[in-house]
Structure formats: C-alpha cells, structure tokens
Amino acid sequence: MELKELYQEIILDHGKNPRNLKKSDNFNKDAAGHNPLCGDKVHVFLKVDENNKISDIAFEGSGCAISMASASIMTDLMKEKKEVEVKELVDDFLEMIKKNPELKSKILAEDEKTKLMSLSGVKKYPMRVKCATMAWHTLTSAMKNSNTEKSD
C-alpha cells in the first residue's frame, strides 16, 4: 500500500514530535512561508555566523504530518551547514521530490540521506508535494533574509 510509503514511521515520528519547533530569539535571519490553499504555515529562524554557517536553526508553524516532518528533518540536517551546502541540499531535495529517484549530494551521511528520503513518498501525491517543500523554500528565503509574505 502506497500510504505506508507516504506515512513512514519516521515521518509520523517527526510529524508528531517535530524537532527544533520553537521560537528562537537568537537569530539573525528568518522567513515565513504559507500555503494559502490549506492554511499551513511555517516560519524558519536562522542564526548564521560570520563564516556563513548556520549555527542555530528553528521553526514555528502548524500543518500536516508531511509539512511538519519535512521542517523537522530539514532543520536537523541543516545545522552547522555552510551557505553553499544549504543551497546544494535544498536544490538536491527539490529535484528529488520533483523527478530524481535519489539524492545526489555527497554532503549527507547515509543515515541522513535515508531520513530525508523518507519524504519521497509524496511523489505519488502531487497535491502534497507543496507540503513537503514549503519549509525548504522558506529556508531559501530566510537565507536571503527576505520575507516571503506580501502585503496589500
């Protein structure tokens, strides 16, 4: 059953007990993401040090298991990553979700890759892809320190 692939134990675990879900007040970059269709929200907070390295990362938000798990796993993996690495990982993840069968980046350890690949189940659920990618797009915005919200 494909549902089991979508809702793997690791997803349910991160979905129910998301890591790094807290308001960090020790950050210097942040961005908010929002899926207007379903109301899911995520706000990513970063502390980027003088070497362009993420020394701390956290997020706030609410959403479905997929989006929470994705933000949780992402924040775990991004800790201590340099800006170029962050970019590489985000691209690699988005490509994998869109089309590639596997992650290509060499930055992650095998167990980290396995963790991330647990999100690949959404490929068969096109309407849920956004749930998995929202945190990642928001991280990209945060690195640019541009808030993705637009005001009227």
Add this chain to the structure above:
Amino acid sequence: MELKELYQEIILDHGKNPRNLKKSDNFNKDAAGHNPLCGDKVHVFLKVDENNKISDIAFEGSGCAISMASASIMTDLMKEKKEVEVKELVDDFLEMIKKNPELKSKILAEDEKTKLMSLSGVKKYPMRVKCATMAWHTLTSAMKNSNTEKSD
C-alpha cells in the same frame, strides 16, 4: 412561402415610401424609440389638440422594412384619433402581434384593418416582432410626453 406573408406588397410599399416621414415642427408631444440590438430608431411627433385628439402626427427614423412600414401605417391610422382611441388601438395591435388571431377594436374600418393586419406576418418571426412594435410603444410614450431615452 411564409416570407411572402411577411413581406406583403403593402409592407414593401409602406417600407419603401413611408407616409408621414418628416420632421414636424408643429407638435406638442414627442418620444424617441430605439432598438439597441439592431440600431433601428424612430421618433414620433404629435400635435394633440384641446380635445385630446391627434390633429397631426409624423415620424422620423430609419430601420428595416417592417419597422418603417409599421410606423407609416400607424401614423396614417392615428390621425384624428382621440386619446382613448389611440390607447385602444395600440393595445389591440400589440395583442394581435403577440397572440390574437385578429384585431378586435371596432374603431377601424375594414380596409384599415386589412392594412394593419398586413403586419401580422411577423408573428412567425419572433426576432422581428420588436421591429413591428417599436413605433407603437413610442407612440404610447409620446402620448405621455415622456421621452423613452435614458441618459447616463
């Protein structure tokens, strides 16, 4: 062929050479009618005397054979008619065009009735009914001395 009923000789005659087609400047009531779909126009001018009788009637306008013939025949028949008679004739004509097989009014002579009944051919052409009735509606407006045009 039904077309022959629609375009009877009398219609063609009145359509090509409409009677009373002139700008009268000796009038005290008038109204303009307009079919926005086809652009047909008619302007009816009346001189109503102290006895509420139409002592003079004319019209200006342009349009199809049916609308011109209808205005022409109408103006011919309305001369020297009293207000109540005008109303009766208009109602009778409109009822005939809509549903009655014959004219009911006793005001007209037989040959006048025949002339008017020549317009009954439009019954089979629903989109052309307005062509036949426009002048008559405009006459009603003119009797009330209310201009049917609305301005923005």
Add this chain to the structure above:
Amino acid sequence: MNIDNIKKQFPIFDNKVQNNDLVYLDSANSSQKPKVVVDRIYDFYTKEFSNVGRSVHYLAVAATNLYENTRVMVQKYINASDPNEIVFTKGATEAINLVANTFGQKFLQEGDEILLTELEHHSNYVPWHYLRRSKGIKIKFAEFNSDGEVTLESIEKNITPKTKMIAITHLSNVTGAILPIKEITKLAHSKNIPILVDGCQGAPHLKLDMQDIDCDFYAISCHKMYGPTGLGVLYAKKKWLDALPPYQGGGGMIREVKKEGITFGDLPNKYEAGTMATAQVIAFGESIKFLNKIGIENIEAHESQLTQYGEEVLRKNNSVKLIGSPKNKGSVLSFTLDGIHAHDIATILDEDGVAIRAGHHCCQILHDKLGLSATARASLGVYNTKDDIDKLNESLNKCKKIFDR
C-alpha cells in the same frame, strides 16, 4: 423518493475511481452533474448552437428563447417577482463582486459600515474589503456562538446608524448553520438597511422563496446546484438593478454609443455585458427541472436525515470532534480528528475513494477564531446515502490505525 434511482442519474458513479466506488462527500465544493444536464450541453452544442440575442437567424432566435426561458425557470424556482430580477454571472463570487462594486460606487461613503459575519466565505468578504481600501468604509463581523451559529441578536448588536449593508451567508459552508435570514432581513429593513444573502450553500439544499425572504440580493453558484461550471445567478430586487450603475461594460448591455458618451440598456441586458455563458445557462435549465422533478422538499428531508445520521455516527467516534452543533443545520459535516491534520485525513480517505475537503474552506476568519489552521469537511448532496457516511467513518478509523502505529 428512491435514492438509488437518483444516484443512477449521475453518470460519474458508474465508474470506479482508482478501483474504488466513489464516495463523493465534497458537494459543498461542487456538486456532481445529472445526465440530463450534461446531455443538454451536448445537444445544444451539436445541434442548436448559436450566440444569443445578437443575430436574427433561426439558430440565434432559438438559442435566445432557450436562454430567456431559463431566466424564467430560475425566477420561478426562487419565486422572484420578475424574470428581470435574474442576472446571470460567471459565479456567485462575481455576483457578490457586482453588488459590492456597484452599490459601493453609488451609495457608500467614508465611515459607512458593512456588516458581515465571522462565518463568511472569502467571496463574501474580499469584495467588501476592496471598498475599505477605495472608499474608506468599515467592515464589522457579527460573531458566531459556540454552536457555530450567528443569531439575530448577534446581528442586531452590530448594527449602527452607519450600517449601510448586511451581507451574510444563508448556510455556513463550515459549521452548516442555517441563518435566520428572513428574520435578519426583517430587522435590516426595519432600519432601512439592504441585505445580501450569500446563497451558495443555501440554494442547492433549501427551498427558496425570494418574495418570502424579502432579501435585496441573493447570490447563487450554479455548479453547486447540479449545474455547469462557470455560471452563477444574482437575484436582485428590480429597484436595485434599476438604481445601481452597470458593472462590466461591453456588447449587449448598451442602448446607444457615441464618441462622447454612452447610454445603457434596460434589464435584463444592463448587467450582462459581452457574450454570455449561453450553453451553461441553457443547461442550468435542466438542473432546475431535475430539482423540480425530485422536489426540493424531498431533497431537504433526505439530506436532513442524512446529516443527522452523519452527526450521530461521527459523535460516536470518540476521536472525531465535530465543528459546530447548530440547531438548524445544513448538509455539512466539518470535523477534526485527534492528532491528525485534515490534509493527512483527506489523503488517506482518498485512497478508499472517499472524497472530502481539507483546509480552511475559504473561511480563514472562522478557522482563526477556532484556533485551527484546517478542518476536514464531508458535505452532502442529493445522491449521498447512509452507506457513504459509514464508509467515511470506516476510513476515519483507518487514519487512526495508520497514525497510531
């Protein structure tokens, strides 16, 4: 009324969806279409097609008659007093925009107030919001109570001498509450305030009588009413359609056009600019016939039974929390499921062929107030059965199983 027979009139249920029988519980979003409606579209395009009102040839005359006949059918169905009170729009959203825009232009000034409710769909808020920006008007929201209802009192409390329009839903697309629109209209009129009813959810499920309700405007979404997409109806009292300026400008709605100025046509053309949705209007006539054949009273009875049954079943399921418990409730069952997000529910249910909606259902203000980012919603139509509710409940239990691993 034999409900099996009715379901048979909807071809969509003849086919499997992903190897499952379709359990369609998303009718508040859009209803399925009976065969008669789809056939009408087919026949119109293949045998009778022509544009309406513009040409005098045979097909054009016939199409115009069919089009105008539908206007009369709608008039009769909602018991409006005049066919010219029926304006065809592209949807309920456009109908409300039309009213907000033209009413705003003519009658609203800075500081004037529009009274909505917290139950409103975005389509009955955003158009008024525009007037906040362009005209400096204020928008007030009558609150809903813990049952998810908006009471007459809640409306009354929010009326001030500056209230210029009350715009409220007939039937909430989230809590299912049926608002006392007749009483609210009476109240509004006693203070000389016109009222717009967003009838998107009312029209498919409730008997409508415009002269009895006496509201000034009523917006209908035809695709939720067993009709085609891309069509809506605005009912408006003739005095308003006469008084308000035209909305969109174009062919068909003018009287005379000169370089210096333009005069506008009479009703019903004034508000129907450009080529209209001819085929859709004509097909919607079949939706009306379909509804009339079953009888709206029978539909009300059937759906009310089913809604009650749904409430019972879901109440018994301890993991489910229903949103709202209005005394007067329409065919909507919104809920949350312990610890499982609505999106996840919808995905899992879909695997069993159970189609529901998850999200804020275009009612963010309501969801904000409830502190929920999303809810799941099962909504009913004339073709639904108790079996559908049972299948919904089974699938909900499956969600629990998957998440409780």
Add this chain to the structure above:
Amino acid sequence: MNIDNIKKQFPIFDNKVQNNDLVYLDSANSSQKPKVVVDRIYDFYTKEFSNVGRSVHYLAVAATNLYENTRVMVQKYINASDPNEIVFTKGATEAINLVANTFGQKFLQEGDEILLTELEHHSNYVPWHYLRRSKGIKIKFAEFNSDGEVTLESIEKNITPKTKMIAITHLSNVTGAILPIKEITKLAHSKNIPILVDGCQGAPHLKLDMQDIDCDFYAISCHKMYGPTGLGVLYAKKKWLDALPPYQGGGGMIREVKKEGITFGDLPNKYEAGTMATAQVIAFGESIKFLNKIGIENIEAHESQLTQYGEEVLRKNNSVKLIGSPKNKGSVLSFTLDGIHAHDIATILDEDGVAIRAGHHCCQILHDKLGLSATARASLGVYNTKDDIDKLNESLNKCKKIFDR
C-alpha cells in the same frame, strides 16, 4: 488540407436547420464547436468531474492538472513566455474590463488619455468609458480611412504626452481590417505607452506570437475560437499582472485573510477569484489541439482564399456594396444591399438556411461614421467553403426579387 473532412468534425452540420443545410456565416459572432470539444465536456462531467485547486482527493487533483495543463497549452499556442501570463476570464469582455478597471485604479488620473480606434467593438470602449466617469480621463479615437483601415499614422497622430494606454482591435469585426499591431506596439513602446489588443477576431484566424507582437495585453474570446461559451483568456505580461491590483475578490485568490486586512495570492491565482469555469477551460484545451492539428497556417491560407472569393463574388453582384476594402483583410464580409435593410436581408437569407448577422455588430461609432444604422455581415470559419459563398449570393439575389416585386 481537405476542408470536407474538417466540416465533418462539426456535428452541427449533420442536421438540417428548418429543412435546409446550414450555411453558417456567423462565426465572428460565435463559432461552431468541433466534436472533440463537446466530447471533452461530456467526458469531464460524466467521468472526471471535480472542482479545481481546492481539495486533495483524486478527482480534484486530476481536474487541477487538466486545468493547469490547458493554461500551458494556451501559453504555447500564443507563444507567451510564462504560463502565469494566461488568465482565464468569462470572456474577452471581462478580460478588457479587468485591464481597464485595474489599470485605471492604479495608473490613471484626471486628464489622462486612452487612445482607441473608431473600429472598436463596444467591449473595447465601454470599460474605458467608465474611467471617463470615475476618473475624468479622456478617450480619443484614431480614425479609419476610406478602406476601413486604421493605419500606423492615424494612431501616431493621436498620441499625446497624456496618452496612457492604446487599446485597439487586432481584426475589425466589421471591415475585416487587420491592424498593424506589431508596428503600433513598437510605436507605443517607443513612447512608453502600454498597449491592449482586442484579439477576439484575431485569435481564431491569425497566427499569434505574443513575444513577437510584444503587446502588453491581449484579449481572447474562446467561444469564437471553436471553444465553449463562458470563457475568455487575458494574456498580460507578467510585469503587469504583478503590478496591477487584483480585480474580483473571492476564494482562491487570497494569501491570508484577517478581519483587519487581506493579502493576495501569487499568479496565476491572483486574478482567478471564485470557482472558475473548470469544464470550459479543460474543453478549450481541445480547441487548441484541434487548431494545432490543422495548423493555423493552413487555416489562414484557407480563410484568406475564401475571403477573396467572397469579395469577388459580392463585388460582381451590382446590388451589393461591401463595407471597407482593407488591403490586409480577415474573414469578415460586411455589406449593404440596395434599398434593403440588413434585418430584412438576414430574415430572407435565414429562410434558405443562410445564417448571417445584421445590425451594428456592437460597433455603433463605426456605423455612425458610415451613416448606416445597420449592415449585413457574413463571417467565415474553418468549416466554410466556396459553396457557402455561392449560396449566400443566391439568397441575396432572392432578397432583390422579393423586394423588387
């Protein structure tokens, strides 16, 4: 290209109309629909129906994909650079209203000028007229010459430093003149003026390349393009759709909704408020495929031949006077007949199954200038043949006979 085969793809020609073969010469009003388009509507409603973009169940996902695929098909067909430059509307009239309204709101002030032409359809005048009333702008009309053409010079002459928008037809629905829109766009842009092209008559007949034309806005009427009624397309450069405010407000086009304020969604949602014409959009995809299969170059060649033939035949008929003789002429033949009003012509032709249009064709300014209250118009589509022209001519001779009694 075998034209008989193409006619066979249109079911309307399988049936007699009032015992006559249908000679349909009213395509500028609305075109007939090929079977593939009608079938697509039927199949969508009976097998695949769901609302778009709002639910996550299978049918909704599939419908959303079909809907968005059509956006891409339209983008490719008109060679726009981005699918988000395609906005679905209820018609070309709405498309132009959308631009006039939002552009007016944001960029126009009292005294600003909009430049139209005397050829414009009411749909490309009335929306601008509204801004005359609300904003105090001025409207200028570039003149057409004795051939019924608007030249680059005529446009240039009317541009002033106050000109803020040029809005012109691609192909006149009365004289058939094809305007040099690429050159006019270049001229407009050299003076920093954006340009809207009313493409209602251009889109069904001419090869379109938005990036080549480089216009800012292009309005399309799908029902004239072998597609369903109730649908239009607005092409607009992305920079404009980003810069302009939203038009109608409702579900689907928002980002976040609070009691105090609203933020709006990104493209393509920003301009598609409420439930869209899902079935129509999806079916329009089939119209595009149909056009692609024949090839627009082949259609252009066929129609151009036919138009020339029509001009020849009607010129030879001494009683007929053609309206306009533009060098670059599209599939429209407007004319008058000595001493016989257009309405009478249309009625008599109809008796032979020949469907034409009579009236001012929503171009009163043009007709006023010509001193005519109405003209007759035969307009061509891909299914027409020389035989249709011959039958038209025969019937015109019959008109003479009836009137010359």
